[in-house]
Amino acid sequence: MxxxxxxxxxxxxxxxxxxxxxxxxxxxxxxxxxxxxxxxxxxxxxxxxxxxxxxxxxxxxxxxxxxxxxxxxxxxxxxxxxxxxxxxxxxxxxxxxxxxxxxxxxxxxxxxxxxxxxxxxxxxxxxxxxxxxxxxxxxxxxxxxxxxxxxxxxxxxxxxxxxxxxxxxxxxxxxxxxxxxxxxHPLESSGKILDENYFRSKGALIRRLYGDSIHLGLGFAFLIKQVLKPQRSISLFKAIKEILKGFNSIS
Structure with missing residues (x-):
């Protein structure tokens, strides 16, 4: 082959x-x-x-x-x-x-x-x-x-x-x-910074993946797991706000 x-x-x-x-x-x-x-x-x-x-x-x-x-x-x-x-x-x-x-x-x-x-x-x-x-x-x-x-x-x-x-x-x-x-491949550090940019990117990702399709619920389940991560560096309210900002940035 x-x-x-x-x-x-x-x-x-x-x-x-x-x-x-x-x-x-x-x-x-x-x-x-x-x-x-x-x-x-x-x-x-x-x-x-x-x-x-x-x-x-x-x-x-x-x-x-x-x-x-x-x-x-x-x-x-x-x-x-x-x-x-x-x-x-x-x-x-x-x-x-x-x-x-x-x-x-x-x-x-x-x-x-x-x-x-x-x-x-x-x-x-x-x-x-x-x-x-x-x-x-x-x-x-x-x-x-x-x-x-x-x-x-x-x-x-x-x-x-x-x-x-x-x-x-x-x-x-x-x-x-x-x-x-x-x-x-060397194991990468798990210390990702879960900041505004991180959550904004995740919101954009889910919109790009699913848009308004029937699979959007799967995307929201993924986002819920993200905002509940203990290493989040911003408040829950701010994380949700940034997710929505990213989600709405994708047409």
Whole structure:
């Protein structure tokens, strides 16, 4: 099965990517627009900012049957390609598969189920970008892209994975979870600042996901969990106010 890694980075040193041993498209966001090929790796530089823009560039330029979405700070688990290939053999109808992340200490990155399943609108809330392996041609055909208003460097700094997968479900794409570790990433601090910007972004996310659809109740359940988090740095009233502000900012 034709395979590729899609890497998003900024001002990279090309040498580490040449050691991947697999074909890759490396998208760099810096001050120049350049193209270069070194062995199996294509380097494409664009003078722009935003993680979702970088992901979209990678999907646009991918030319393999399946592609793993990655960042420059992940490493790859042993036999990761074989695990991915076996996943698509198990679910040949799949357009997107999601897998698991391992920490450098050998621990699960998050709580994972041990059984395979087909994703629904609830399960996609827990997926990270670097867990995804996609069929780029299918995404391009259906016009599935990362929303460039969301993600690091955008107006709303998170939620792009959920929107991406929800849009895919809306288009009828098949998405499955396979309980295999494919990438390794350090465990990030859980000390997120739950401030005005955080809650405003969550309100915008739910409006973007569901609008006035029948699934809006699922979104409100998610928002209730957010405002009840004990690490909230603003009052409950202020959090709700910011959620509504974000919700109403999306047309």
């Amino acid at each position: 034709d395979f590729q890694v899609l890497v998003s980075t900024m001002n990279p040193d090309p040498r580490p990517f040449q050691d991947l041993g697999v074909p890759a498209v490396v998208i760099s966001q810096n001050s120049s627009d350049t193209k270069e090929t070194r062995g199996k790796v294509r380097f494409l530089s664009f003078n722009e900012r935003g993680l979702s823009k970088s992901r979209n560039r990678a999907i646009e330029h991918a030319d393999a049957e399946i592609a793993l979405i990655a960042d420059d700070d992940v490493t790859f688990c042993e036999n990761f390609q074989e695990k991915i290939s076996n996943g698509f053999k198990q679910y040949p109808e799949a357009d997107i598969l999601t897998f698991k992340i391992l920490t450098p200490e050998g621990q699960p990155y998050k709580g994972y189920l041990t059984q395979t399943f087909k994703h629904n609108r609830s399960s996609i809330f827990k997926v990270s970008s670097v867990e995804m392996v996609v069929r780029p041609e299918r995404l391009r055909k259906e016009g599935i892209r990362f929303d460039e208003n969301f993600g690091l460097g955008a107006t709303y700094p998170s939620g792009e994975e959920m929107i991406f997968l929800n849009d895919a479900l809306n288009k009828g794409l098949s998405i499955y979870y396979v309980p295999e570790y494919i990438v390794c």
